[in-house]
Amino acid sequence: MSLRNLSLRNSIRLIAALCFSLVAGAASAQSIEAQFRDWLAQDLWPEAQRRGISSATFNAAFASVSPNLKLPDLVMPGESKPRSDRQHQAEFRAPSAYFQHIGGVVSGGRSRAGQLSGVLSAIEKRYGVSRGIVLAIWGRESGFGRAKIPYDAFEVLGTKAFLATRREMFREEVLSALEMVERRGVSPRAMRSSWAGAMGQPQFMPSSYLKYAVDGDGNGTADIWKSEADTLASIANYLAQHGWVRGRDWGFEVSVPQSVSCALEGPDRGKRIADWQALGIRRVGGKAFPEHELRGEGYLMMPAGRFGPAFIVTPNFYRLKDYNESDLYALFVGHAGDRIMYGNSEFSGSWERVGGFDRGDVAAMQRGLEKLGYDVGGADGLVGFKTRRSIGEWQQKNGIAPTCFPAGDTIRRLR
Structure with a gap:
């Protein structure tokens, strides 16, 4: 056989294999679609009905919704773990990388602090949360409402309740989303979310919407997709309901002498800020701790250990972690909030280059x-x-x- 004929035969085999793969993939998707429809009818609908969801609401929510198999962390029928687990581990990102785009949040927050001064004053008075913090969360979560929120919430939540590794969690979330439609009058197709099901400008999960979303503009609805006032008030209410301490800061950048071990870090190893000061810890830049803060409890926080800035944080830092459990997220929000409010500069301590592992x-x-x-x-x-x-x-x-x-x-x- 000539090389030309061999090459042609191999090409034909490759095309045939590709066609078979495409046909098999389509058949598999059709099978999953059928299983999804059966799950909706036989499993999710009876539970929704028990919770007082009408058939009209249920049908409207899932009209034209199919499982989105491109979402991460899905376990396909007949498989035991998500396909993403089989991919290479993500490269470790040094803490410094988290703060690369903080400038945009700071500048955007400053401009909106003036534009929305009246709304923010009312929110501060009602909830006791600094406008800088609320603006920083808004900027971080959705770019002040400018970020594209690409997904249909029922497509994401339904898919994940059916196929995700944390099915039970997403089952509760999709049922909460149905309750939003049934009891709060939210249109199903207006419910745009992230790939994880977080919705609107504050990126609330449906269960958080039901607990914390509030009407900030006085029109009788809590629209976290289009209303800036509702978005800001809902963020502040979330923090207040989680125990935000009115009148306390979130934390302070500090210098930590070598005589104080970095292993003293953590919310379970708190001391009065005056006691940390007695150990030799000082605010950077020669600033004093506010007098009222010295009596309160504080916690050592060193997100890069001895390779980056250090902080004494207050209980309010951990309320920011209730919003997002990452230490770096809470630090980003607190630091951006300070810069929005007071024009503070970047961290005094430097982030050293650490990494080379995953x-x-x-x-x-x-x-x-x-x-x-x-x-x-x-x-x-x-x-x-x-x-x-x-x-x-x-x-x-x-x-x-x-x-x-x-x-x-x-x-x-x-x-």
């Missing part, structure tokens, strides 16, 4: 620490405060100057 490496290190008896908060590949202080405690125990962060040969030694 989340799989971090998870392996966490498992190594767990075997040694340390509580790292779970081997999830994320460097949270429990992981940071566990590293510091291990370093101290082994005669290493504690840095409380995976750098150098720490990961290699702990794997």
Whole structure:
């Protein structure tokens, strides 16, 4: 056989295999669509009906909705884990990367602080949350309402309640979304969400909408998609309902002497701010802690260990973490809020270059620490405060100057 004929035959086989794959994929999608429809009718609808959802609401919500198989963290029928788990672990991102775009939130927040002064004053008076914080969350979550919110919420929530790794959580969320339509008069097709089901300008899950969304402009509805006043009031109400302490700041950037171990970090190791000060911790730039804050409890927070800025934070920092559990998110919002309100500059402390590993490496290190008896908060590949202080405690125990962060040969030694 000639090379030309062999090449032609191989091309034909490749095309045939591709066609078979496309046909099989289409058949699989059709099968999942049929299973989805059966699940809606036999499983979700009876539960919705028990919760007082009408058939008109249910049918309107899922009209023309099909499962979106491109969403992440889905477990296909007959499979045991999401396909995304089979891909390479994401590269670790140094904490400094999180703050690259803070300038846009700060400048956008400053301009809107003037434009919406009356609304923000009313919100501060009612909820006790600083306008800077509310504006920073709004800017971070949706670019002050300019970010595209691309998905139909019922497509996302329905798909994830049917196929996601956390089906039960999304089942409750899709039922809450139906309640939004039934009892709060929200149009199903107006409910635009992220790929995770978070909705509108404040990025509320449906259960959060039902608990915390409020009418900020006085028209009788809580429209978190189009109303700026409703969005801002709902963010403030969320924080207030989670225990925001009126009159307290979120935290302060500080210098931490080497005599104070970075392993003292964490919300369960709080001291009066006056006691932290007695240990030698000082605000940066020669500023004093506000007198009323000295009597309150504060917590050491070092998101990059000794490789970045350090902070003494208040209970309000952890209310920001109720909005998003990331330490860096809460720090971003608090710092952006300060810059919006007071014109503060960037962090005084510098973020050093750390990295060269991925989340799989971090998870392996966490498992190594767990075997040694340390509580790292779970081997999830994320460097949270429990992981940071566990590293510091291990370093101290082994005669290493504690840095409380995976750098150098720490990961290699702990794997």
